[in-house]
Amino acid sequence: xxxxxxxxxxxxxxxxxxxxxxxxxxxxxxxxxxxxxxxxxxxxxxxxxxxxxxxxxxxxxxxxxxxxxxxxxxxxxxxxxxxxxxxxxxxxxxxxxxxxxxxxxxxxxxxxxxxxxxxxxxxxxxxxxxxxxxxxxxxxxxxxxxxxxxxxxxxxxxxxxxxxxxxxxxxxxxxxxxxxxxxxxxxxxxxxxxxxxxxxxxxxxxxxxxxxxxxxxxxxxxxxxxxxxxxxxxxxxxxxxxxxxxxxxxxxxxxxxxxxxxxxxxxxxxxxxxxxxxxxxxxxxxxxxxxxxxxxxxxxxxxxxxxxxxxxxxxxxxxxxxxxxxxxxxxxxxxxxxxxxxxxx
Amino acid sequence: xxxxxxxxxxxxxxxxxxxxxxxxxxxxxxxxxxxxxxxxxxxxxxxxxxxxxxxxxxxxxxxxxxxxxxxxxxxxxxxxxxxxxxxxxxxxxxxxxxxxxxxxxxxxxxxxxxxxxxxxxxxxxxxxxxxxxxxxxxxxxxxxxxxxxxxxxxxxxxxxxxxxxxxxxxxxxxxxxxxxxxxxxxxxxxxxxxxxxxxxxxxxxxxxxxxxxxxxxxxxxxxxxxxxxxxxxxxxxxxxxxxxxxxxxxxxxxxxxxxxxxxxxxxxxxxxxxxxxxxxxxxxxxxxxxxxxxxxxxxxxxxxxxxxxxxxxxxxxxxxxxxxxxxxxxxxxxxxxxxxxx
Numbered sequence: 298x299x300x301x302x303x304x305x306x307x308x309x310x311x312x313x314x315x316x317x318x319x320x321x322x323x324x325x326x327x328x329x330x331x332x333x334x335x336x337x338x339x340x341x342x343x344x345x346x347x348x349x350x351x352x353x354x355x356x357x358x359x360x361x362x363x364x365x366x367x368x369x370x371x372x373x374x375x376x377x378x379x380x381x382x383x384x385x386x387x388x389x390x391x392x393x394x395x396x397x398x399x400x401x402x403x404x405x406x407x408x409x410x411x412x413x414x415x416x417x418x419x420x421x422x423x424x425x426x427x428x429x430x431x432x433x434x435x436x437x438x439x440x441x442x443x444x445x446x447x448x449x450x451x452x453x454x455x456x457x458x459x460x461x462x463x464x465x466x467x468x469x470x471x472x473x474x475x476x477x478x479x480x481x482x483x484x485x486x487x488x489x490x491x492x493x494x495x496x497x498x499x500x501x502x503x504x505x506x507x508x509x510x511x512x513x514x515x516x517x518x519x520x521x522x523x524x525x526x527x528x529x530x531x532x533x534x535x536x537x538x539x540x541x542x543x544x545x546x547x548x549x550x551x552x553x554x555x556x557x558x559x560x561x562x563x564x565x566x567x568x569x570x571x572x573x574x575x576x577x578x579x580x581x582x583x584x585x586x587x588x589x590x591x592x593x594x595x596x597x598x599x600x601x602x603x604x605x606x607x608x609x610x611x612x613x614x615x616x617x618x619x620x621x622x623x624x625x626x627x628x629x630x631x632x633x634x635x636x637x638x639x640x641x642x
Numbered sequence: 643x644x645x646x647x648x649x650x651x652x653x654x655x656x657x658x659x660x661x662x663x664x665x666x667x668x669x670x671x672x673x674x675x676x677x678x679x680x681x682x683x684x685x686x687x688x689x690x691x692x693x694x695x696x697x698x699x700x701x702x703x704x705x706x707x708x709x710x711x712x713x714x715x716x717x718x719x720x721x722x723x724x725x726x727x728x729x730x731x732x733x734x735x736x737x738x739x740x741x742x743x744x745x746x747x748x749x750x751x752x753x754x755x756x757x758x759x760x761x762x763x764x765x766x767x768x769x770x771x772x773x774x775x776x777x778x779x780x781x782x783x784x785x786x787x788x789x790x791x792x793x794x795x796x797x798x799x800x801x802x803x804x805x806x807x808x809x810x811x812x813x814x815x816x817x818x819x820x821x822x823x824x825x826x827x828x829x830x831x832x833x834x835x836x837x838x839x840x841x842x843x844x845x846x847x848x849x850x851x852x853x854x855x856x857x858x859x860x861x862x863x864x865x866x867x868x869x870x871x872x873x874x875x876x877x878x879x880x881x882x883x884x885x886x887x888x889x890x891x892x893x894x895x896x897x898x899x900x901x902x903x904x905x906x907x908x909x910x911x912x913x914x915x916x917x918x919x920x921x922x923x924x925x926x927x928x929x930x931x932x933x934x935x936x937x938x939x940x941x942x943x944x945x946x947x948x949x950x951x952x953x954x955x956x957x958x959x960x961x962x963x964x965x966x967x968x969x970x971x972x973x974x975x976x977x978x979x980x981x982x983x984x
Contacts (some may be wrong), residue, residue, distance in 0.1 A: 312682050321698060327664050349662065352697045355972065356934050370775035394934030416979045417914065423982055425976075426931035583771040587741035591803070625702065625795035628771075629763055636770055 302549050303515035306480050312546045313477055319367040323352035324477075328485040331619070333585035337491040341495075341615040345588060346482065348503075349595075349623040352419060354394035357623025359413060361474030362467075362574055363395035369466055370401070375459035377402040377451060378577035384410035384431075385569050385593055389517045390418040392461070393425040404428045404458075406444045415629030426506045454637045465541060471502035472509060472542045477596040479510020482618070491616040495519040497602055498620030499589055499594050500559050505535050507620075509542060523601040524561040527592055528566030528601050531559065535604070538596040563601045572632055573602045579628075579635065591624035591630045644860035645895055650824055653893040657716035657817070662742055663707035664699035665821070665962065669829040675932040684953050689963040692935065693826065694846075696942075696970040701741040701768055704734055704970020705848050708818035709942045714742040714887050716810060721801040724749040724795050728784040731757035732916045732940050734971050737765040737908065739805065740772040742861045749800070751775045751791050754783040757916075764977035769898070809888075812881075814846070816889050819851025826965070827859070838861035844945050845906060845966035847867050851889075852880045852967075853903055858895045864962065868948035870960055871915035878906060910948035916940055921947040923981060938971035 304424055330345040351360035352559075370378060376636055378396055382389040384407045396403035403551060405422055405534055411433035415423060422429060430447070452456040461467050486494060498504045500522025511518040524531065536554045543551035565572030570590040578600035580589045590596040602619055604610075628635065679686050698707035717725060717896060725748050729736040737750045739911040743750035752769055756776040759856035762770055770776060779787045788804055795802040805811060843849040845867040869875070879901040884901035911921040918939045925947040929935045937943050949966060952958050 323668055323694075327699065333745075347664075347699060350699050350703075352668070352694060354930075354934055356697075394930075397931055397934035398674070414979070415983050416976060420938065420976065420979045422980060424927055424930040424936065425934060426927065450952065564815060580773070581769055583701075583768075584744055584773040587744040587772055588770060589701055590770065606790075626976070628972075629979075632761065632763040632767050632976075636767055642774070 304513045304549065306483060306514060307511065309476065309513050310480055312548065313473065316365050316473065317372055318364050319368050319399070319570060321353055321364045321367070323350065324361070325481040325485070326350050328482065328489070331586040331588065334582065337581075337585055338603065338606045340399060341611050341613050341617050343490070343602070343619060345619045345621050346478070347621055348478075349621045349625055350479060352624070353391055354425065355390070355623070357391055358474070358624075359388055359391040359471065359475060360395070361450045361584050362471045365470045365473055366467055367395050367399050367401070369470070370459050371399055375457045375609065377404060377458045379404045379405045379406065379444050379448055379458055379460045381408070381440050381462050383408050383569070384413055384419055384628070385627060386418060387627070389427070390421045390425070390626065391600035393427040395420055397425060402428070404430065405439055405445060406430045406432065407445070408440045409434060415475050421626055432479055434642065463523045466539065469538050469542045469545060473505025473540070475503045476510045476546065478503070478511070479507045479514070482507070483516065484515065493615040494618060495521065495611060495615045496618045496620060497521040497523065499536075499598055499622060500524045500531055500536055500557065503620065504557060504621060508556045509550070510550065511546065512550045512556070513548050521605070522557045522558045522559050523598045525562055526566060526598050527564055528568070546584070560601050560605070562604055563597050563604070571596065571634055574576050574604070576635060576638050577640055577642060580640070584642050588621070589625060589628060590621070591627045592635070594624045594625050595621055643896060647824060647827065650855065652760045652892070654817075654821055657712055658719055659711050660718060660742070660746060661728065661741065662711050662745060663736060664697075664716065664848070664886075665708070666825045666829075667697055668694045668963070669826065669833070672692060672933060675929065676946060677951060678928065680930045684724040685960060686955055687958055687960055687962045687964050690966070691835070691963065692966045692968050692970055693822070695822070697970045698970070698973055701737055702970070704972070705740040705772060705818070705967070706735055706970075708821065709814045710738050710742045712814045712817055713811060714746050717748065717803055719747055721743065722748070723753070724753045724800045724802040724803055726753070726788050726791050726795070726802055727805040728753040729790050730755055730822040730916070731766060732764070732797055732974055734765055734974065737768050740774045744772050751777060753777045753779055753784050753791070755781040758820050760761070760977070764974040765819075765925040766975045767859055768973055780923065789863055790845065801846065813885050813888050814845025814856060815894070816851035816885060820855045820889070820893070821847040822848070823852050825861070825927050827861070838864060838959070839963045839965055840864040840866060840962040841965050841967060842866050842945060842949050843868070845878045847882070847885070848969060849967060850886060850899060850904060852884050854886050854889060854895070854899055856933030857899065857903065865903070866903070866905045866907060866948075868908065868940060868945045870944045871911060871912040875906045875908055879904065884928060906946050907952070910944050910951060912944060918978070918981065921951060923948055936975065937968065938975050939981070940974055941971045942968055
């Protein structure tokens with residue numbers, strides 16, 4: 298085994314501080330107890346990291362990312378951003394809000410969005426003034442091609458468009474934001490004297506950023522990532538970028554797939570379809586600690602957390618931190634299904 | 643003679659309190675909105691800021707996350723185990739109490755009045771998620787329904803509490819915003835904002851609490867309250883003046899509010915409570931585009947349409963710094979989604 302030189306929180310912070318940055322998110326986000334859920338499940342102590350409280354247009358974890366992404370794009374002289382996303386997307390909404398904060402023109406190509414009810418994230422995209430291209434199912438098959446043609450038209454008009462999906466930086470910047478969150482959590486758990494920290498969240502870049510933070514600072518935190526879809530392979534989405542982030546921040550270590558316990562049994566029918574188990578989990582979190590989770594992401598993680606504690610997937614001497622990444626507008630896209638939930642919790 | 647900040651703090655500390663909210667809330671610039679108005683040829687005030695009480699963190703946030711810290715403590719101290727509330731379909735208060743009751747382990751009935759066939763979304767959906775027992779009723783029967791629930795709960799051995807019957811509910815909103823006054827005085831000093839400052843919000847107890855704080859601190863803080871419902875200006879002013887006397891007594895202050903301490907504007911309330919006109923839609927879209935900031939159709943959207951309208955009409959003193967009170971209400975935007983269809 299090779300010895301890794303660990304960084305102090307200040308040294309890690311100094312590496313983040315080398316990147317251009319603007320203030321967008323309300324930080325630090327609170328770390329709160331969930332005493333009533335803890336009591337109900339009778340297992341480890343459960344805390345919640347409130348990334349839903351970043352304050353950017355209904356909040357969410359991604360507000361952290363734009364603190365780096367927006368100055369990066371603006372500094373390179375781009376004058377319009379193009380984003381290709383699914384109609385449910387939180388990223389689509391939050392990028393719109395962040396772009397407005399620097400007066401950047403924003404074009405949003407939304408897949409599977411034609412003839413949808415204007416509700417949830419799509420409603421907010423609209424209110425934020427995103428230039429919307431709502432693709433039908435057929436067009437969605439080649440959304441990237443559609444966006445590329447838009448980009449080329451804009452270039453022909455003399456603009457300098459930034460098609461987000463063409464670039465590496467947006468893929469790794471989410472991890473940078475969560476290296477920052479890792480330093481924050483360390484400070485918060487020191488104040489609360491935590492033992493055996495185990496963080497559960499969506500298997501995604503945010504969790505990967507926290508792993509990097511923990512490994513860089515030599516902390517023995519554990520991580521469980523819950524997958525929310527079948528069609529985005531985690532290797533290409535996260536793990537293949539472990540060297541990119543290491544290089545960007547000049548770090549002694551990076552993350553590996555083995556650093557994250559991955560749970561993929563809670564996806565249900567697929568992304569954007571709420572299972573009965575998730576519906577129930579949303580009600581349980583709301584009725585124990587007044588925490589609202591969304592049907593696409595955090596509700597799935599909450600379902601996994603509840604099930605895993607009941608099944609002994611966490612040990613009682615751990616302190617579990619539930620990473621609430623936001624996504625709250627989607628609650629109202631699923632209003633009918635949530636309102637007709639008949640179970641008692 | 644002015645009252646010291648220490649006096650306000652020590653009086654607040656005497657009140658029983660049950661923590662619900664994440665405080666302090668940020669005070670942020672609205673420089674980009676100001677620039678949009680300048681570009682439209684509008685004379686703008688010295689500076690425009692927003693107090694972000696939409697991010698108090700309790701179930702979608704909002705100003706009432708502050709008030710109910712005092713109310714829930716009072717309910718617990720009284721030994722009650724069941725709360726019955728009568729409130730409108732659009733009500734944010736209904737949601738805050740649902741959240742407060744969850745955290746305190748209390749049973750909660752909401753008698754949701756008016757719009758009895760409107761879909762369960764927005765605040766009412768959140769009440770449902772948080773386990774509220776929902777009884778939908780036309781407005782005129784709300785009271786009757788609540789009393790029936792009260793009797794049934796009592797008969798089953800519980801100790802119920804009908805929320806609107808407690809006079810404390812009428813003053814706690816002012817008390818919550820006395821604390822906001824403490825926050826704001828420090829935040830404005832930190833930003834080196836000089837007086838005069840004008841707070842811009844809605845006809846409610848929050849802005850009255852701020853004005854009461856300022857009056858007793860000897861600060862040149864002015865206040866404009868926009869109406870959002872059909873009640874009369876005189877009613878609001880009289881009730882506010884009366885309630886402020888109770889707070890003066892509770893907090894051992896020197897000056898209560900006179901009817902002319904708050905400027906009240908009624909031109910922006912739209913067709914009815916819960917219904918918005920085109921100016922509100924414009925205000926919501928303007929804030930979204932300029933600042934990436936979301937406001938709601940029933941309350942803050944009306945207040946912002948009032949601010950924009952009064953600025954355009956040249957009726958705001960240019961020497962003032964405007965602090966817009968974002969009191970939250972964000973779930974209810976989704977109940978008005980159809981208004982944003984092209």
